[in-house]
Amino acid sequence: LTAEQALRAGLKNEEFTLLYQPKVDARDHRLVGFEALVRWDRPGQGRISPLDFIPAAERTGLIVPLGALILTQACRQIAQWRADGGAVVPVAVNVSPLQLLDAGFPTAVMRTLAEFDVPPALLTLEITESAAVTHMAQARDQIGQLRQQGVEVALDDFGTGFSSLNMLRGLPLSTVKIDRSLIDPMPAPDAAAVVKSICDLAGVLSLEVVAEGVETTEHAAAALAAGCNVLQGYYFAKPLDVPAASDWLQGRR
Numbered sequence: 001l002t003a004e005q006a007l008r009a010g011l012k013n014e015e016f017t018l019l020y021q022p023k024v025d026a027r028d029h030r031l032v033g034f035e036a037l038v039r040w041d042r043p044g045q046g047r048i049s050p051l052d053f054i055p056a057a058e059r060t061g062l063i064v065p066l067g068a069l070i071l072t073q074a075c076r077q078i079a080q081w082r083a084d085g086g087a088v089v090p091v092a093v094n095v096s097p098l099q100l101l102d103a104g105f106p107t108a109v110m111r112t113l114a115e116f117d118v119p120p121a122l123l124t125l126e127i128t129e130s131a132a133v134t135h136m137a138q139a140r141d142q143i144g145q146l147r148q149q150g151v152e153v154a155l156d157d158f159g160t161g162f163s164s165l166n167m168l169r170g171l172p173l174s175t176v177k178i179d180r181s182l183i184d185p186m187p188a189p190d191a192a193a194v195v196k197s198i199c200d201l202a203g204v205l206s207l208e209v210v211a212e213g214v215e216t217t218e219h220a221a222a223a224l225a226a227g228c229n230v231l232q233g234y235y236f237a238k239p240l241d242v243p244a245a246s247d248w249l250q251g252r253r
């Protein structure tokens with residue numbers, strides 16, 4: 001079986017599962033959102049990391065239907081949590097460059113939200129810089145359409161690519177997520193200064209700041225002191241299955 005054939009079969013049989021990693025308020029560590037992270041449960045092969053199949057999905061163009069399936073699963077889960085009647089928080093879904101730049105993407109997102117009667121404010125899309133670097137005008141237009149409808153858009157892995165500052169200024173974003181490689185060396189003063197300057201800049205641009213990869217109490221304290229609004233990482237929780245994520249929503253963690 002080629003990677004493409006395996007992916008096609010996986011799509012047909014809906015072998016993909018979403019895990020949900022909590023994001024917490026930097027000050028009081030209360031739950032403020034989840035990031036959906038896909039896993040592939042391949043019969044006979046166990047659970048496969050997205051690092052091992054997203055590249056093939058992008059290469060073959062299958063990321064477009066796979067991305068649509070992931071979005072559907074996330075919206076279905078949000079609807080389920082709403083139906084449960086307890087607290088609900090926004091869910092962030094990762095979007096590949098090819099998906100974002102697909103002309104039908106904003107319409108497909110709005111159609112999926114409508115299908116499950118999910119308010120757009122409960123969906124955040126996480127995009128990576130590479131999508132915007134080469135197709136800035138198209139990315140700006142697509143993101144603008146989604147923001148206009150009330151969907152939040154976050155720039156993921158900030159600090160790892162190039163043209164980052166240009167992206168921050170030029171795209172209609174709601175949030176910037178600072179890559180964990182910048183969080184990890186904190187509280188070293190030089191690292192803290194870099195994170196603080198990103199937070200200061202985000203403040204000027206009216207962007208919320210999420211610190212990724214918070215693994216220790218020292219990371220959490222330093223990220224708060226630097227001005228991050230939201231924290232995410234193994235210190236609080238790893239990506240969780242639905243029952244564990246539901247426990248977080250109900251305040252039992």
Ligand code: G
Binds near residue numbers: 036049050051054096
């Ligand atoms: O969850 P994990 O650390 O294994 O994720 C590895 C990489 O895969 C990360 O860069 C993450 O953004 C990406 N990823 C996880 N879930 C999705 C998804 O649903 N869609 C896309 N396009 N990328 C994802």
Ligand code: G
Binds near residue numbers: 156157180214234235
């Ligand atoms: O590229 P993106 O930021 O979407 O990557 C998300 C990935 O980061 C997920 O696969 C998730 O498992 C991983 N992750 C989440 N929290 C932490 C953390 O605290 N430390 C490390 N090393 N990885 C993390």
Ligand code: NA
Binds near residue numbers: 128156157
């Ligand atoms: Na990502």
Ligand code: MN
Binds near residue numbers: 035094126156
């Ligand atoms: Mn992400």
